[in-house]
Amino acid sequence: MFDWNDLKAFLAVARGGSTLAASKQLGVNQTTVARRIETLEHALGFKLFERGQTGSRLTEAGSSLIPEAENVERAAIRFANQAGGQLRGVSGALRLTTNELVANVMVIPALVEFRRLHPDIHVELVITDRTLDIAAGEADLAIRTSQQLEASDLVARKIGDHEIALYCSRDYAVRYGVPQSFEDLKDHDLIDVAMEVGALPAATVMMRYSGGKPAVTRSNSMTSLVHAVKAGLGIGAIPCTIADPDRDLVRCSDPITEARASSWIVTRRELKDTPRMRAFIDFMAPHLQQAIRASEERGRLRLAEDAAAIVPFPTQSAG
Structure with a gap:
């Protein structure tokens, strides 16, 4: 039986490209992430990552396990959303900004299921190609695609890479x-x-x-x-x-x-642990990752x- 925290570390390193990036996403120290990866590799009997000076790259075996690990992640999120007492009855408003292409192709289709799970969270879409100032309150969170995020007091969760x-x-x-x-x-x-x-x-x-x-x-x-x-x-x-x-x-x-660029969900540090924000990001991040993979497969x-x-x-x- 695998520890869900080990699988979370596995997905975070795969998405972030390093144990350092994963530690920032998970809110734990880098040593803890590395130890969880080693524990999982020992349990599996093979390497999940090739370590290098620039970070960690998935092995072929590790890459093949990503879809199944993400299935476990989605199941855990659904369980938490539907059965977790803390997330039941979550309400409030969220202002999400992104560009029209991302909104139409990826975000809006996902809102149907999100609204079924959280009918009292109201998502306002601010559609623009302009980079709104999240720190100044122009929006609560953003889905951004860029080669490098600017240094700021914002927190970000990586969604995936784009070519x-x-x-x-x-x-x-x-x-x-x-x-x-x-x-x-x-x-x-x-x-x-x-x-x-x-x-x-x-x-x-x-x-x-x-x-x-x-x-x-x-x-x-x-x-x-x-x-x-x-x-x-x-x-x-x-x-x-x-x-x-x-x-x-x-x-x-x-x-x-x-x-080559990456997509991120970005929000203010003081908002990231509020129930409505956590519910939205925990739902939307794996959905967007799945949408990107499905689009890549249709494209191939x-x-x-x-x-x-x-x-x-x-x-x-x-x-």
């Missing part, structure tokens, strides 16, 4: 073909995107190879960018979890290494269908 690649519409691919290298981008129509927080790394890489030609259009919204690409205006950089499952889009490149199946006809160019040497 970004270049895409065009099927109609665009038929009319103009698909670029075979970054150098070919100068002969294509490109769609740029820049948020209030600044230019996105993937778009910056793409425009670097435009040959000085301006983008055919530029948007400050990821949702508008996706619609522009699907309409056939040109090639744009889109998160793979969003674009790969979409049959209207054609992947034009492998994931861009410099553009869909890309396999395209593989015979369209081969995206590699991007490992994009820099």
Whole structure:
């Protein structure tokens, strides 16, 4: 029989990439996390992580256990939410901010089940591509995707990693073909995107190879960018979890290494242990992780269908 705390440590290290990151997420010291991982590995009889100077990387065996460990996590959360006396009758309001793409694809579908479990917690969505000031009270929590979180008094729970690649519409691919290298981008129509927080790394890489030609259009919204690409205006950089499952889009490149980013749930330190916040984060975090994995799997199946006809160019040497 495995200790649930050992499984929690396993998932936290897998998500955070190190025992240090896991210790911050779990609120325990790093030695405790390392000891729990060693205990679990001893019980299983094989290594879960390869340790290195930059952190801990899942072994093949460890990676194969993630889905089952997350099933246990979801079951434990459901038990706590439904049977735990402290969480019964939780009420109050939460202001959640995120961008339109994340809200529509991942958050709103999850709110149906969350409302069934917690009918007295009212979630207000503040949909914007602007980074609201959580510390100043512009919202209670945020779901953010970034390459690095800014240092602050906020606390964050990592949801997962995202890759970004270049895409065009099927109609665009038929009319103009698909670029075979970054150098070919100068002969294509490109769609740029820049948020209030600044230019996105993937778009910056793409425009670097435009040959000085301006983008055919530029948007400050990821949702508008996706619609522009699907309409056939040109090639744009889109998160793979969003674009790969979409049959209207054609992947034009492998994931861009410099553009890899992570998603986080962020809130204020004084709010993280309130019953309504804990109920929401404990529900939403595993749901979002499952949604990302499901999208990745749908994307792999869909890309396999395209593989015979369209081969995206590699991007490992994009820099």
